[in-house]
Amino acid sequence: MATTETSRAGAAWPRLRVDDWAETRETLHMWVQIVGKVRLAHAPLLNHWWEVTFYVTPRGLTTSAIPYGAGFFDIEFDFVDHMLRLRTSDGGARDIALESMPVADFHGCVGQALEELGVPTTIQDHPNEVEPAVPFSVDYQHHTYDPRAAHLFWRQLLQADRVLGAFRAQFVGKVSPVHFFWGAMDLACTRFSGRRAPRHPGGAPNCGDWVMVEGYSHELSSCGFWPGGGEEGAFYSYAYPEPAGFADSPVSPSDAFYSRQNGQFLLPYEAVRTADDPDRTVAGFLHSTYVAAANGAGWDRAALETDPDRWADR
Template identity: 75%
Template structure:
């Protein structure tokens, strides 16, 4: 697959679905390694991956009195591991079964002295084939993986700008490996009713923690449309949420998914992709915050509030 150079790359889901599904399993393995060592942070924020200048990273993970990190490098196509005592390991990303990726990853951790045990099967998918037995998922199209990272890079950049407009409790822009989506979540400050759960191969108590407070969430998912989709939902969904008017014109409420969707290709081909995506993020947030009676005056913020001083040295 030829690598396109425009800022918002084109990547049809149908063209890389096998690679996507394999990469989903690989990110679950690396995410579970972080989960095994990082202390619990509200809503499972300690388990996520982050968009990096070269791919997806765990960021710094504590281990004993030191630390380590793991990064998917989608530029040179390598899995890289580093420890605070100077250890470095890695291997090339290429077509290989999940079982092999799992064995190589865990073996290199052992070489680095990072003793780790993870749950041996994926979450939020059906069927949940144990990693050590998964020979079904083995595709890796390097060009597609690179394009996916560049999709995430653009989405993360605009989601970060949107995040800056909120002074209340708000998550980082982070990648959830269970559902394979990039997300950013705002909170009203009020408790939410207990979530009923229901995600495949995932304990209901996991969702109870994730949705313990009233929220408005948005992000990007490599599904839900020809080239993926941006999404936005609220929990609990306030009365009238689905009927709220949101923009841009390509956005719509999917009753099947219980959320607003904006096809990635509609953003990619827009004259102002950043502006259209920000319109979607803002209008869907307002669709939740208005009917939900959020204290918007206290929660929202102007990221340009010090712009008049930035020309002066600090």
């Protein structure tokens, strides 16, 4: 029988079936792409496109501070009060209610709010990494927003962000923040060996190959959470370039498997949610798949890894 502490830990991981919020997820995906492209339009390029990502907050997802002129602005999806909040460093603010509306209307509302705040912005008018790529300004087919589903999705991200953050702390080499990529709508954290990688072949739908060349310029082991796989989403882990034998490496837990279709290891979210210790289950998956990538490619693990509790006794 699970202890009370374990039961509470499991309850923190909400159940959200992929099929139950497909229309909301597809609409929200277009909305976050619109806001993401606003950040892309203003933020200076960082390696691997780190300047375009969002971050999990105690209420939703934020762009963090975006430079504009001599000041800054930010945009946050608040999945508690279900508002899109736009704020500027000179005190300006606008709120847009998150409710069912066509992508075209959301696109117009965001553009108008930015104009009113003195941050006029022109973005690329079509989404990336999806097929078909309906231009935002004429997209009336995606219009559903279920606040309960959006709230549950944010709660999934909270748990994933927390466990990925603990995993990130064990690495002193080059490593990304734990951040949300709006292209594929996944939360990710990527470790790097320090060596350059072979040129990526590209191939993502409606996304220039040069985008992937920048994203995968260096040898890496990447992991994260994606809400669109399996029954309730899935944690994933992959390596680029993939070392020989990676797919056949032993990983934990037993529910994890290598998907040749996706070219990565997957751990179903429902296997985590129902585990006696969800945090340990995810941690085991992240560590074992990273070891498979790092050992397979001959990374200098002694130089790249660290103990996050190294100052605990001070």
